[in-house]
Amino acid sequence: MxxxxxxxxxxxxxxxxxxxxxxxxxxxxxxxxxxxxxxxxxxxxxxxxxxxxxxxxxxxxxxxxxxxxxxxxGFDASQALERHVALVEGRIAAEQELLDRLHRLREASGSWEEVLDAIALTERLRHPDAWVRFRAALEAPTAAPLADLLDVLRGEPEPGVREVVTWAIVQHGPEALDAVVAGLADDDPAVRRQFAHVLGKMADPAAVPALVGLLGDEPEVAAKAAFGLGQVGGPDAVAALTGMLGSGVSGVRATVVTALGGLGAAAVEAVLGRLGSASATARADAAEVLGALADERSVPGLAGLLADPEEDVRITALMALGAIGGAEAAAAIVSVRGAEGRTGAVARRLAP
Missing domain, CATH: 1.10.1660.10 (Multidrug-efflux Transporter Regulator; Chain: A; Domain 2)
Known part of the structure; x- marks a missing residue:
């Protein structure tokens, strides 16, 4: 040997x-x-x-x-390898985060003074004190790199800070749209909801397809998307929201109704088209929206619902007619004062 x-x-x-x-x-x-x-x-x-x-x-x-x-x-090789896979993945993620930050600094800065200012601002956005984070986003919205603001928004626990960071992102203008839309693919519904909130604040028609895509998401995300569509407005938003009338859980339905009710005359014709829906819930929701819109063009359609087989639909139509007012609406209400049950009782209360 x-x-x-x-x-x-x-x-x-x-x-x-x-x-x-x-x-x-x-x-x-x-x-x-x-x-x-x-x-x-x-x-x-x-x-x-x-x-x-x-x-x-x-x-x-x-x-x-x-x-x-x-x-x-008895040493378990698979468990040991699994531990090391997790450690290496963590190191890679940290290195990737560092690389991304270096790229952002390179793009945003032209001198070492600017680099140091950008680093200081980023550190303030991640400061343990919520007030420091709030002031950082408020005082330098466009100086803060957009990617940093989006990262902060994903994990920000304080509602007030989230709102000012949202405002800061909106200040970046159209360039922020694609980045925010990309954030909608996040696995966390809370993050998707927050990014939908940002899109609503942007009020950019280009955001409508992304918001429409969230209407089938989890209820809190869908409701925020519906609210955002109401903020953006436009024909595509109206079409998507009217298509949602009568759909989803109560919270989503209520938000859809509120969003459409805030869109004014532009939503009237589309909502009138839903009065003939086979769904009683959709008919009732449409009637509620028309009451909020208070447009006299809605009176004939709402009057037609006073003969609806569903009492909840009849009651909602009566309340909408009362909100609209005018001679034609009053005549429709008077026509059912003699009806039995709640329909007649509500009509008698509303009748002039």
Missing amino acids: EWLRIGEVARRTGLTHRTLRHYDDLGLLVPSGRSGGDYRLYAPEDLDRLLAIQHLKSLGMGLDEIGRALDDP
Whole structure:
């Protein structure tokens, strides 16, 4: 058997004498022999173990863990690898975040003074004190890199800070739209809801398709998207909202009704078209919207609902006619004063 002294092992492997002695002290790589002068002597199987140590070390494993892996028959390799996968993924994410930040600084800055100012602003946006974060977004909305503002918005716990960061993002204008739309793909519904809120604040017609795509999302996200469509307005927003009448949970329905009610005369014709829906819930919601719009063009359609088979629809139509007012609406209300049940009672209360 060929024995190798520590110097030869160091020469062949590139490791230092100190490293090999350290492995020996730890019991990780104990030489199989000793010379008469008490020099360490390494056998071929020692070199095989050293190779295994180096391979495992290249995976990021610590020396203690490597020792257990080589000496403990019950050592679970899959769990160890899973731990190291998570650690490496975390390091990669951190490095990617750093790289993204460097790119943003490079694009936004022309001098070291500007770089330092941008770093200081970013640090203030992430300060533990909510008031500091609030002031940072408020005082320098367009100086703050858009990507930093979006990152802050994703994790901001304070409603007041979220609102001023939203305002700061809106100040970046059309360039922010694509970045905000991309944020709607986030797995967290709270983040999707917040980004839908930003799109509503932008009031850009280009945001309508993205908001429409959220109407089938979880209720809190769908409701915020409906609210945003009401803020943006326009024919496409009206069409999407009228299509939602009678749909979804009560919170979403209420938001759709409120959003349409705030769109004024532009929504009247589309909502009138929903009075003939096969869904009683949609007919009632449409009637409620028309009452909020208070447009006299709605009176004939609402009067037709006073003969609806569903009492809730009749009652909602009566309330809408009362909100609109005028002679024609009053005549429609009077026509059902003699009806039985709640319909007649409401008509008698509303009749002039």
